[in-house]
Amino acid sequence: MQVLISQAQIGERMRELARRIAGDYQGQPVTLLGILTGSLMFVADLVRLLDLPSRIGFMQASSYRGATTTPGKLELLAGLVPDVRDRHVLLLDDILDTGRTLNRAIEAVRELEPRSLRVSVLLRKVGRQEVALEPDYCGFEIPNVFVVGYGLDYNDEYRQLPYIAALDSLRDS
Ligand code: 5GP
Numbered sequence: 487m488q489v490l491i492s493q494a495q496i497g498e499r500m501r502e503l504a505r506r507i508a509g510d511y512q513g514q515p516v517t518l519l520g521i522l523t524g525s526l527m528f529v530a531d532l533v534r535l536l537d538l539p540s541r542i543g544f545m546q547a548s549s550y551r552g553a554t555t556t557p558g559k560l561e562l563l564a565g566l567v568p569d570v571r572d573r574h575v576l577l578l579d580d581i582l583d584t585g586r587t588l589n590r591a592i593e594a595v596r597e598l599e600p601r602s603l604r605v606s607v608l609l610r611k612v613g614r615q616e617v618a619l620e621p622d623y624c625g626f627e628i629p630n631v632f633v634v635g636y637g638l639d640y641n642d643e644y645r646q647l648p649y650i651a652a653l654d655s656l657r658d659s
């Protein structure tokens with residue numbers, strides 16, 4: 487079975503990211519806002535390595551297909567978001583693909599009037615972006631394959647894998 491990014495590689499990269507983020511925020515408190523469910527492992531690992539006063543919140547993105555909304559339109563359920571007004575917010579998502587999810591999430595967070603907003607993605611698919619958006623922090627760039635593990639799912643399976651793998655390689659093995 488083909489592991490794309492190993493548990494050890496993820497761990498090493500998390501330590502690097504945590505050092506950079508802590509250096510950038512210079513001891514200022516930060517609210518980590520994860521987009522559910524894929525960012526769960528990313529948030530949990532990063533926050534434990536981050537030498538900053540931190541708070542944790544989550545947002546849920548869901549695609550509605552009602553008669554009154556555009557098919558596939560993204561709605562953000564913000565019920566799990568703590569008060570972020572005038573606070574430094576670091577938005578975290580599992581993967582930047584077309585960029586639609588993150589773009590919508592950024593808009594929603596801006597409405598909450600944070601003091602600052604930065605974006606961190608675990609993975610970024612090369613050559614797939616349709617929305618101009620430059621994440622402040624990125625774990626790994628990957629080719630255009632469907633990946634699972636470390637929070638990322640296929641039909642809600644495989645999230646628990648401690649590494650990241652291409653789905654095709656899991657099915658073939
Ligand atoms: P975007 O809105 O950037 O096109 O897509 C982002 C969302 O699509 C991610 O949060 C994730 O839920 C899903 N996604 C995109 N590519 C992959 C992938 O390779 N594997 C998994 N598991 N989800 C993906």
Ligand code: MG
Pocket residue numbers: 521522523524580
């Ligand atoms: Mg997702």
